[in-house]
Amino acid sequence: MSTYSNVLVVLDPTVDKQKALNRAIELVRLQGGKLTAFLSVYDFSYEMTTMLSGEERESMRQAVIKDRELWISDYLAAARAGGVNIDIKVVWHNRPFEAVVLAVLxxxxxxxxxxxHDHDVLKSMIFTPTDWHILRKCPCPVLLVKDHDWPQGGNIIAAVNAGSEQEHHLELNQKVTTTALKMAGLLNAQTHLVNAYPGTPVNIAIEIPEFNPQEYNSTMKHHHIEAVSALAAQYDIDSEHYHVKEGMPEDVLPELATKLDAEMVVIGTIGRTGLSAAIIGNTAEHVIDRLDCDVLAVKPANFVCPLQKD
Incomplete structure (x- = not known):
């Protein structure tokens, strides 16, 4: 049975190497399922041509779509010859992330x-790239592909927040762990639970003289170790395969991913949008740019897509 039976792969016409497509084909060959190669196209000049009638503009749009479909078909020829069944879907849309989310819906x-791609930190704080929008708004899991291979016997990291008692974190811990284990089974890999926890807040240590930072750190560490140990026990993950580290997730996860030479990090994302996303962002987004491996982002079961119609 397929882990993912109906997969959409987003193509990038600006690059020669379609690493997402190559990864998607690899996944479908491993697990079966249906694969659709997707591309959104748009040319603003076609919309501004007032000399043309609506029918003529539509005809021009369809010509562009047809041209892109032929390009994709040529690109897929080798994979199709190898027995991989791939559909093609090209749409006219001026917002690529929205086109992807609507296709999923x-x-x-x-x-x-x-x-x-690697995102410029300053730019990503002002302009939200397509990847971030898809991460925040797509109702299904999103696999963001980098150049790291999927070797047999590799390592997959499940990024958990086991010390939290918030319901959405507890649910995401379960989802992240089960997803990582499924992917590890598919790729013949080992699953590692990784949990970062915050160190002593400096301002508290300064403002409250009787505050004991060593005791606080020790208590915090023990709490997270116990929580991760309990989560690992639910899934028969031994102590060699879970890691509790002090620090921010965006520091701890890349460090351990490099140390373990991880091929994938599975992470939960709540899909924060609006002003809160602009100011503090999502952990998943801070982590992605600093990882050299694939990131599989999953959402909680009660996630509501902002583009979903009532």
Whole structure:
């Protein structure tokens, strides 16, 4: 049975190597399922041509779509010859992330695969790249692909927040862990639970003289170790395969991913939008740019897509 039976892979016409497509084909060969190669196209000049009638503009749009479909078909020839069944979907849309999310809502894809670029930190604070929008708004899991291979016998990290008692974190811990274990089974890999916890807040240590930072750190560490140990026990994960580290997730996860030479990090994302996302962002987003491996982002079961129609 497929882990993901209906997969959408987003193509990038600006690059020669379609790493997301290559990864999607690899996944489908491993587990079966249906694969759709997706591309959104848009040319603003076509919309501004007042000399043309609406019918003529539509005809021009369809010509562009057809041209892109032929390009994709040529690109897929080798994979199709190798027995991989891949559909093609090209849409006209001026917002690529929205086109992806709408396609997921319309055709019930259960995984989106997309190649990711390195994002400029300052720019990503002002302009939200397509990847961030898809992470925040896509109702199904999103696999962001980098250049790291998927070797046999590799390592997959499940990024958990076991010390939290908030319901959405507890649920995401379960989802992240089960997803990592499924992918590890598929890829013949080992699953590692990784939990970061915050150190002593400096301002508290300064403002409250009787505050004992060593005791606080020790208590915090013990609390997280106990929580991760309990989570690991639920899934028969031994102590060699879970890691509790002091620090921010965006520091701890890349460090351990490098140490373990991880091929994938599975992470939960709540999909924060609006002003809170602009100011503090999501942990998943801070982590992604600092990882050299794939990131599989999952959402809680009660996630509501902002583009979902009532």
């Amino acid at each position: 319309e055709d019930n894809y259960d995984l989106v695969i997309k190649g990711t």
